[in-house]
Amino acid sequence: MKVKLHGTRGAYPTSTLNNQTYGGNTPCIEIINGEERIIVDAGTGILGIDFDTFYKSDRIDILLTHLHMDHIQGLAFCKPLFNPNKEIHIWGPGGSPESLQSRLNRFLSPPLFPIPLRDIPCNLIIEELPNTSFTLGNFLITSEFISHPGPTVGFRIQCGSKSVTYMPDHEPVIGKAHLFPENDWVSGFRLAYQSDLLIHDSQYSKKEYINKVGWGHSSLDIAAEFCSRTEAKHLVLFHHDPAHSDEERTQMFENFMRKSNYNFPIELAVQGHEIEV
Amino acid sequence: MSAYEIEIILSRQLADSLTVPVFIVNPEGTLIFYNEPAEEILGKKFENTGPMPVDDWGTSFFPQDEDGRDLAPEELPLVQTIKNKVPAHKSFWIKSLNGKYTKISVTSIPIIGRSKKFSGAMAIFWDNDFIG
Numbered sequence: 031m032k033v034k035l036h037g038t039r040g041a042y043p044t045s046t047l048n049n050q051t052y053g054g055n056t057p058c059i060e061i062i063n064g065e066e067r068i069i070v071d072a073g074t075g076i077l078g079i080d081f082d083t084f085y086k087s088d089r090i091d092i093l094l095t096h097l098h099m100d101h102i103q104g105l106a107f108c109k110p111l112f113n114p115n116k117e118i119h120i121w122g123p124g125g126s127p128e129s130l131q132s133r134l135n136r137f138l139s140p141p142l143f144p145i146p147l148r149d150i151p152c153n154l155i156i157e158e159l160p161n162t163s164f165t166l167g168n169f170l171i172t173s174e175f176i177s178h179p180g181p182t183v184g185f186r187i188q189c190g191s192k193s194v195t196y197m198p199d200h201e202p203v204i205g206k207a208h209l210f211p212e213n214d215w216v217s218g219f220r221l222a223y224q225s226d227l228l229i230h231d232s233q234y235s236k237k238e239y240i241n242k243v244g245w246g247h248s249s250l251d252i253a254a255e256f257c258s259r260t261e262a263k264h265l266v267l268f269h270h271d272p273a274h275s276d277e278e279r280t281q282m283f284e285n286f287m288r289k290s291n292y293n294f295p296i297e298l299a300v301q302g303h304e305i306e307v
Numbered sequence: 308m309s310a311y312e313i314e315i316i317l318s319r320q321l322a323d324s325l326t327v328p329v330f331i332v333n334p335e336g337t338l339i340f341y342n343e344p345a346e347e348i349l350g351k352k353f354e355n356t357g358p359m360p361v362d363d364w365g366t367s368f369f370p371q372d373e374d375g376r377d378l379a380p381e382e383l384p385l386v387q388t389i390k391n392k393v394p395a396h397k398s399f400w401i402k403s404l405n406g407k408y409t410k411i412s413v414t415s416i417p418i419i420g421r422s423k424k425f426s427g428a429m430a431i432f433w434d435n436d437f438i439g
Contacts, residue, residue: 124421175314
């Protein structure tokens with residue numbers, strides 16, 4: 031299984047010269063197993079996917095962790111949505127009095143977008159996710175609600191004996207320096223437990239987090255503590271703050287690594303990188 | 308490997324930041340968390356006891372009605388909420404660790420998250436003297 035990072039930036043896309051190293055597109059990753067592919071999140075990163083080359087099949091599956099704009103803003107310009115021969119399945123969090131279709135339609139309709147969802151030419155199938163597990167080809171997908179404002183799920187995607195857990199927006203503990211001591215009380219614990227790869231929110235430094243409590247994001251320190259606690263084997267720090275230049279982000283990471291002593295690989299997510307799991 | 312639902316975890320986060328006693332139970336009535344103000348009522352620390360079955364916690368603060376009759380666990384709002392999955396409220400007397408009886412009011416609510424599953428209940432104790 032391979033994971034391709036198409037968008038790693040949180041909040042809003044950036045295109046300055048100072049944000050080219052880690053990338054400026056908002057969250058989107060692709061999970062690849064041979065010819066099988068699924069897309070997770072539809073930030074502007076989705077626009078970098080080569081659909082003509084790699085999506086010959088009529089069906090495309092897109093999983094959404096939540097509907098904050100940085101995770102769906104690429105959807106409106108995603109080429110296959112405008113192909114009547116394509117069947118697009120969008121899987122996203124339920125748990126709201128308003129249907130997923132209706133919530134998506136708030137963005138994909140005038141005046142924010144010229145075409146209402148009902149007029150999108152592809153065969154669009156919208157599926158609401160509770161805490162559940164389901165299969166797509168050889169992928170076993172588990173979704174579970176996690177701590178972030180509004181209905182938000184994390185995903186564990188398993189293929190054979192390998193697993194990837196994706197939690198791009200996650201504040202596993204709110205306003206505390208450390209996770210609760212008992213594993214039962216850690217948001218997302220089951221999803222990430224012993225994953226081969228954990229892609230996790232790490233928007234802030236420890237110092238910055240103090241002024242961002244409850245915003246739904248993690249510091250690098252909490253992300254690493256979460257990875258250690260869940261015994262995940264490899265941590266990719268994701269959802270870079272667009273306010274940070276590459277130099278600041280690198281410095282923040284190096285400072286963190288100097289002070290920490292974890293026994294698993296930790297790296298900053300880089301747009302365009304492929305990670306073999 | 309087990310873990311609580313997110314709505315239970317967030318309930319603990321809320322309880323952890325309040326100055327009033329808060330108790331959280333699972334659907335079986337087992338006390339799975341109580342905050343520091345609640346530790347003063349129970350005379351026990353959560354980190355020492357861990358989860359407590361209803362028969363243990365339901366009698367540990369000696370709840371009594373206006374006539375001094377001991378209340379059975381099933382008469383307590385939290386136990387009623389677990390049974391009926393609806394909010395409950397009651398005023399009664401409890402005996403504090405120094406032996407003094409205090410009149411309190413208890414409000415309990417069911418915890419039902421986005422998955423629409425009944426995950427447990429939370430009770431908040433209000434000291435009536437403090438309210439008055």
